[in-house]
Amino acid sequence: MRATILYGAGDVRVENVPDSVVELPTDALVRVTASCVCGTDLHPFGSMRPEDGPVRMGHEFIGVVEDTGSEVVTVKRGDLVVVPFAISDNTCEFCREGLHSSCAHPQAGFWDAQAVEGGQSEAVRVPLADGTLVKLPVAADSALIPSLLTLSDVFGTGYHAAVAGGVTERTRVTVIGDGAVGLLAVLSAKRLGAEQIVLMGRHRARTDLGREFGATDVVAARGAEGVEAVRELTGGHGTHVVVDAVGHRLAYEQALGVVRRGGVISRVGVPQYEEAPIGFGSLFRHNLRLAGGPAPTRAYIEELMPDILDGVVEPGKVFDTTTDFDGVPAAYQAMADRTSLKVLIKP
Structure with missing residues (x-):
């Protein structure tokens, strides 16, 4: 499968990597249907030393569940889900207080900092699937996808x-x-x-x-x-x-x-x-x-989603450019040059 990899400042590539698979009983395998470049991606894009790479990129994405571990109960194959930028179990004392970005579970963390995989890929293994993933009540080709994608990070x-x-x-x-x-x-x-x-x-x-x-x-x-x-x-x-x-x-x-x-x-x-x-x-x-601080976006998804579904707000208007994987390196440069506000990636 293809994935976005940053090798150093200004050097982002889309390459073939081993296919993602379920490894733990709490994992889900998600086929990515929409992702994007974040403004925070531009920090390493502008300054990362080659010795600190390569790293997989992307922490905002929507996708279809392709497989689940034996302990996953909240989502199933075929479900369309939005993935917050922080992995969390949604059950620890901090998650119960709405601080999902401070989840105490050992597998919790941020995609770019702790997870091996990244959302700017064709598929992703999602740890703590029951706590992290949120099912979406629309189809993958819905016109609401850009706005629903903002629930993973920027709107939250x-x-x-x-x-x-x-x-x-x-x-x-x-x-x-x-x-x-x-x-x-x-x-x-x-x-x-x-x-x-x-x-x-x-x-x-x-x-x-x-x-x-x-x-x-x-x-x-x-x-x-x-x-x-x-x-x-x-x-x-x-x-x-x-x-x-x-x-x-x-x-x-x-x-x-x-x-x-x-x-x-x-x-x-x-x-x-x-x-x-x-x-x-x-x-x-x-x-x-x-x-x-780092937003606990998982805590806000159920609150914010109805306004998107009802057409009250359209946060997806922040996407002014759309590309496929071939255009990802140019997308990084366009955002760094401020010629694009935010780039939507559709595989």
Whole structure:
């Protein structure tokens, strides 16, 4: 079968690998029918050393169950399923608290970090199938597939950012970053009733989609100029919640600049830095809080799916390009060059 493999910075290939098979009684074999490239895939694509590769890529996918281990009971052959980016048993104390991305099971973890296989493949062995997989009530060729695919990561991650920040109908929100997660954080803040949503981004096609998703204001400026623009829009005080959907140090510092006193910085962009100001002059002085982390998307799927099925929201609009496996290397480059927002892969 074919799979996407990253060998080092800028070197992604689609190659033939041994077929995936069920190995443990709790496994399921899933034939992938839709996957995609994630913004977090661009971090290793831009910086991974050759000695750290090769690694299989992909952590967002939908597919059909082809086989199951003897202990799997929640899905069966022929079921169409969505696969969250974190593998979990859905039964441990952390999963019961809605923290599936912190599952305590020894086989739990993230596809890119712990699993041997990746979702940008023709088939995948899914550990802890009963806890991880969620059955979809549509056919594999449904027009809803792009939106349902976002439940595996980006919609759930954007929603987690809003939930962790405590967004309500009385909240003013700033979202830093106009990538797919940032745009779906806008959609999520709108879903939760935010009073004002400021999107900080400079790509017109993306910020236009952000407005469609619910952004009330767009600020293209960055740094001190961007901070000043947000404060002017918010009576000089900043916003109650700031979503960092980027993960770079400059985005965090920008968040510090626009967060309201007593507010929350909710980080879901994977941090690409180890240290950041949290002392008296930054967080402590004005009772600022840090929230966020890897989204437990499994916890949100049943909550968010009905709005997709009923046509209330269409998060799949973040996919602006579709390709097959032959086009995957070009898809990585297009997203790195910001000429594509998010690329859908159909085998």
